[in-house]
Amino acid sequence: MAENPVRFGIIGCAGIAGKLARAISLAPNATLTAIGSRSMEKAQTFAAKHKLPESVKIYGSYDQVLDDPDVDALYIPLPTTLHLHWALLAANNKKHLLLEKPTALDVAELDQIIEACQSNGVQFMDGTMWLHNPRTARLKLLLSDSTTIGPINFVHSTSTGLQTDEFFESNIRVKPDLDALGALGDMGWYCIAASLWAKDYQLPATVTALPDFTRNAAGVILSCSASLQWDQPNQTHATIHCSFLSHTTMDLAICGSNGSVHLKDFIIPYKETSASFEFTSGAKFVDLHIGWNVTPEEVRVDCELPQEVVMVQELARLVQGIRDCGSSPSSKWPEISRKTQLVLDAVNKSIELGCKPVCL
Amino acid sequence: MAENPVRFGIIGCAGIAGKLARAISLAPNATLTAIGSRSMEKAQTFAAKHKLPESVKIYGSYDQVLDDPDVDALYIPLPTTLHLHWALLAANNKKHLLLEKPTALDVAELDQIIEACQSNGVQFMDGTMWLHNPRTARLKLLLSDSTTIGPINFVHSTSTGLQTDEFFESNIRVKPDLDALGALGDMGWYCIAASLWAKDYQLPATVTALPDFTRNAAGVILSCSASLQWDQPNQTHATIHCSFLSHTTMDLAICGSNGSVHLKDFIIPYKETSASFEFTSGAKFVDLHIGWNVTPEEVRVDCELPQEVVMVQELARLVQGIRDCGSSPSSKWPEISRKTQLVLDAVNKSIELGCKPVCL
Structure with a gap:
């Protein structure tokens, strides 16, 4: 593990979250810090199924992950309808954002999310792995x-x-x-x-x-x-x-x-x-x-x-630049998402x- | 060579005619009998280029191929606009027909060709090799x-x-x-x-x-x-x-x-x-x-x-049935052409x- 890895939280325990939990654990500059589900039981089942290390905090709500000061970046694999609400909350809580595709119900929603990321100085990327x-x-x-x-x-x-x-x-x-x-x-x-x-x-x-x-x-x-x-x-x-x-x-x-x-x-x-x-x-x-x-x-x-590990690594690299070196978020990935x-x-x-x- | 091979004529010496001349020579139940071009010189050049055997008659017109009683079946690789004219002449001269695609400028023209083949009891097939x-x-x-x-x-x-x-x-x-x-x-x-x-x-x-x-x-x-x-x-x-x-x-x-x-x-x-x-x-x-x-x-x-040899072989098989055994032309191939x-x-x-x- 590199020094100062980017600490990821995941909200929602869909199947795809297991793939990303593994990707975060394999990315050399990232670490999984917290997961949250709507119930503690679901979150614990997910942690057990994917053999998450004991260091990962297990929360019975999404809000707790968003409020955790040890979380730098958030992966959101929730249903599309919920993206706007949780992505805005995450950005406003200064969490960098890895948002599952489709990013939003329409580009008007996505623009709100991207603007919130920009005004909070956090990186945005969607989950297109390939x-x-x-x-x-x-x-x-x-x-x-x-x-x-x-x-x-x-x-x-x-x-x-x-x-x-x-x-x-x-x-x-x-x-x-x-x-x-x-x-x-x-x-x-x-x-x-x-x-x-x-x-x-x-x-x-x-x-x-x-x-x-x-x-x-x-x-x-x-x-x-x-x-x-x-x-x-x-x-x-x-x-x-x-x-x-x-x-x-x-x-x-x-x-x-x-x-x-x-x-x-x-x-x-x-x-x-x-x-x-x-x-x-x-x-x-x-x-x-x-x-x-x-x-x-x-x-x-x-x-x-x-490829999903390279994706996490790329997001973490950008986050490290912002968090540790005062860089600005890259506009490349939000622009790609917006055009898509x-x-x-x-x-x-x-x-x-x-x-x-x-x-x- | 099987007995009583189907004797093919070709009118027009386009590039594709060389491929078909070879295919006819390779098909076990077919033989190339005559080629015709608008000029004797072109026809002779074609014959020399493709090393056609001396038995193949070389004509300086299309009509001579159509009039040749030794020709059972005709391959027509002419420009599409000319298909109607020459296909009708061929059918009316009782020549079975291998017509290059597209078969006609429209289905109304093709219907005339297919009807002429039907009323003259000759087989129709288009040149879709694959x-x-x-x-x-x-x-x-x-x-x-x-x-x-x-x-x-x-x-x-x-x-x-x-x-x-x-x-x-x-x-x-x-x-x-x-x-x-x-x-x-x-x-x-x-x-x-x-x-x-x-x-x-x-x-x-x-x-x-x-x-x-x-x-x-x-x-x-x-x-x-x-x-x-x-x-x-x-x-x-x-x-x-x-x-x-x-x-x-x-x-x-x-x-x-x-x-x-x-x-x-x-x-x-x-x-x-x-x-x-x-x-x-x-x-x-x-x-x-x-x-x-x-x-x-x-x-x-x-x-x-x-594949083009199999095509010629299939047409020749149908022609042999009609010519030698009194079978009716197959409706399979004209129906496929018409739908296309x-x-x-x-x-x-x-x-x-x-x-x-x-x-x-």
């Missing part, structure tokens, strides 16, 4: 090289996973009062983030939902697709598809003028120790078009730390408008 | 098994290839009076065919072009995407993307409730001796969602004959309507 995988940086390097892939013309991504009957009956992610954005918020967030990432965070000019959207009886989106259209400098087009109704897919395909890349596990890599992508560049057909001159090349990237939420809002609005294009 | 690859049959077997992939929810396919400046200036495929359907006809045909194939040729209820279409100054489509939506029994959604402006891609992804399949070379396999696809079934995340319980499985299928053309027309119409949905 952006921190070393593979992602390696892929960006390839895309930045102007010859191998070239200007990006087309991006396609999917984030799907078949859910159980129990999920559709009782999970928070299909409840309008908890996670009203449904599959779009939970799964589509990743596809939107990937499209923006591929375009170096240039916003699309137009966002259009496709006619395949499905909602449950309460109006929560279970499955949808959208088209994202950029105008300049080149007219990139992205399609996204997210669904609770299909088998697990995490496809990302990016096609430029000179080459293309393919990932089938872009959100959660198959294994956490290494991750790969495939690319093809300068493909032509051999004489008589009876085959290709090249086959896809695999690039495998070792992951010394799992903005496009997500546009998809949602286009669905509400019966698939009419929404201009950004 | 449908005949043994891999395609193997993949259909997997999709037909109700558990591995399950009901199909989502299909995504691309057919793209970057063209040269010379192509954009002078190629027939970007000339409104020759191949007015541009990339949609030349490349999009494959994606539409793949979507229909995946759905066992059930037509989608609605076809909607996406806002990314690009045309040249003459109005010919250089790049476009579309959404195909099925209503019943399950609400399958397909997206297609075709383009002359992007690097070579031939992606086909099919996702069901229980599994998914991926091909990156579905139109022309990387190698002609074998072809593969990947599938994943029953994928779940391991504890804490730090990886998958499975990775994609590759299925490799040996190809005793290249129908959906292609709908994409084209949706583009003309500014991306409004077109009902089928």
Whole structure:
């Protein structure tokens, strides 16, 4: 453990909190200090299940974690509807913020959260883990090289996973009062983030939902697709598809003028120790078009730390800068979150408008 | 060579004709009898380049091939605008027909061609080669098994290839009076065919072009995407993307409730001796969602004959049945062509309507 690690608290004991508790314990510059649930019993069960060390304080409320002066940064995996309330409280209590995606019900809420973080001088980051995988940086390097892939013309991504009957009956992610954005918020967030990432965070000019959207009886989106259209400098087009109704897919395909890349596990890599992508560049057909001159090349990237650990490490690095060296919070991560939420809002609005294009 | 092979003629000496000349020579039940070009010189150059045997008759006109009583079947790789004229002549001359895709400028033209074939008792087939690859049959077997992939929810396919400046200036495929359907006809045909194939040729209820279409100054489509939506029994959604402006891609992804399949070379396999696809079934995340319980499985299928040879062989088999045994022409292939053309027309119409949905 490095000196002066960043001390994390977690409020809410959802499944994903276990993954983050482990990530915090593995990050060299972070330590888990406190967890809180709405009941002491739930918090203790969580601590036992995840074998948290005895040094971790167990609270039977969220407020106690927020009031704990030993907590520097807070991870919030609560249902989206609760984000605004608890994120504002956290920022106003000078806690740095790791907020699970989707960050808010809409960008107006997120703006309140980001403004509260800014005015309190705390760092904001959302919980999009794959952006921190070393593979992602390696892929960006390839895309930045102007010859191998070239200007990006087309991006396609999917984030799907078949859910159980129990999920559709009782999970928070299909409840309008908890996670009203449904599959779009939970799964589509990743596809939107990937499209923006591929375009170096240039916003699309137009966002259009496709006619395949499905909602449950309460109006929560279970499955949808959208088209994202950029105008300049080149007219990139992205399609996204997210669904609770299909088998697990995490496809990302990016096609430029000179080459293309393919990932089938872009959100959660198959294994956490290494991750790969495939690319093809300068493909032509051999004489008589009876085959290709090249086959896809695999690039495998070792992951010394799992991607969620790199995420925690990056947030902790920024927090250490602010806490120990007087640095200002970085605007990079809140800007990424805000753009992702903005496009997500546009998809949602286009669905509400019966698939009419929404201009950004 | 089998006894009584089907004797093929080719009219037009485009690049693709060389591939088919070879395919006809490799098909065990077919033989190349005659080729015709608009000039004897072109025809002779073609014959020399492709080392055609001396037995092949070389004609300086298309009509002479059509009039040759030794020709049973005709392969027509001419520009789309010319299909109607020459296909009708061929059918009326009792020649069986292998017609390059797109089959016609619209389904009304294609219907005339198919009707002429029916009334003359000749077989019709379009030149979609990948449908005949043994891999395609193997993949259909997997999709037909109700558990591995399950009901199909989502299909995504691309057919793209970057063209040269010379192509954009002078190629027939970007000339409104020759191949007015541009990339949609030349490349999009494959994606539409793949979507229909995946759905066992059930037509989608609605076809909607996406806002990314690009045309040249003459109005010919250089790049476009579309959404195909099925209503019943399950609400399958397909997206297609075709383009002359992007690097070579031939992606086909099919996702069901229980599994998914991926091909990156579905139109022309990387190698002609074998072809593969990947599938994943029953994928779940391991504890804490730090990886998958499975990775994609590759299925490799040996190809005793290249796919275009299997195509010629299949057509020749049908022709032998008609010619030698009094069988009726099969309606399978013209029906597949007609449905593909129908959906292609709908994409084209949706583009003309500014991306409004077109009902089928």
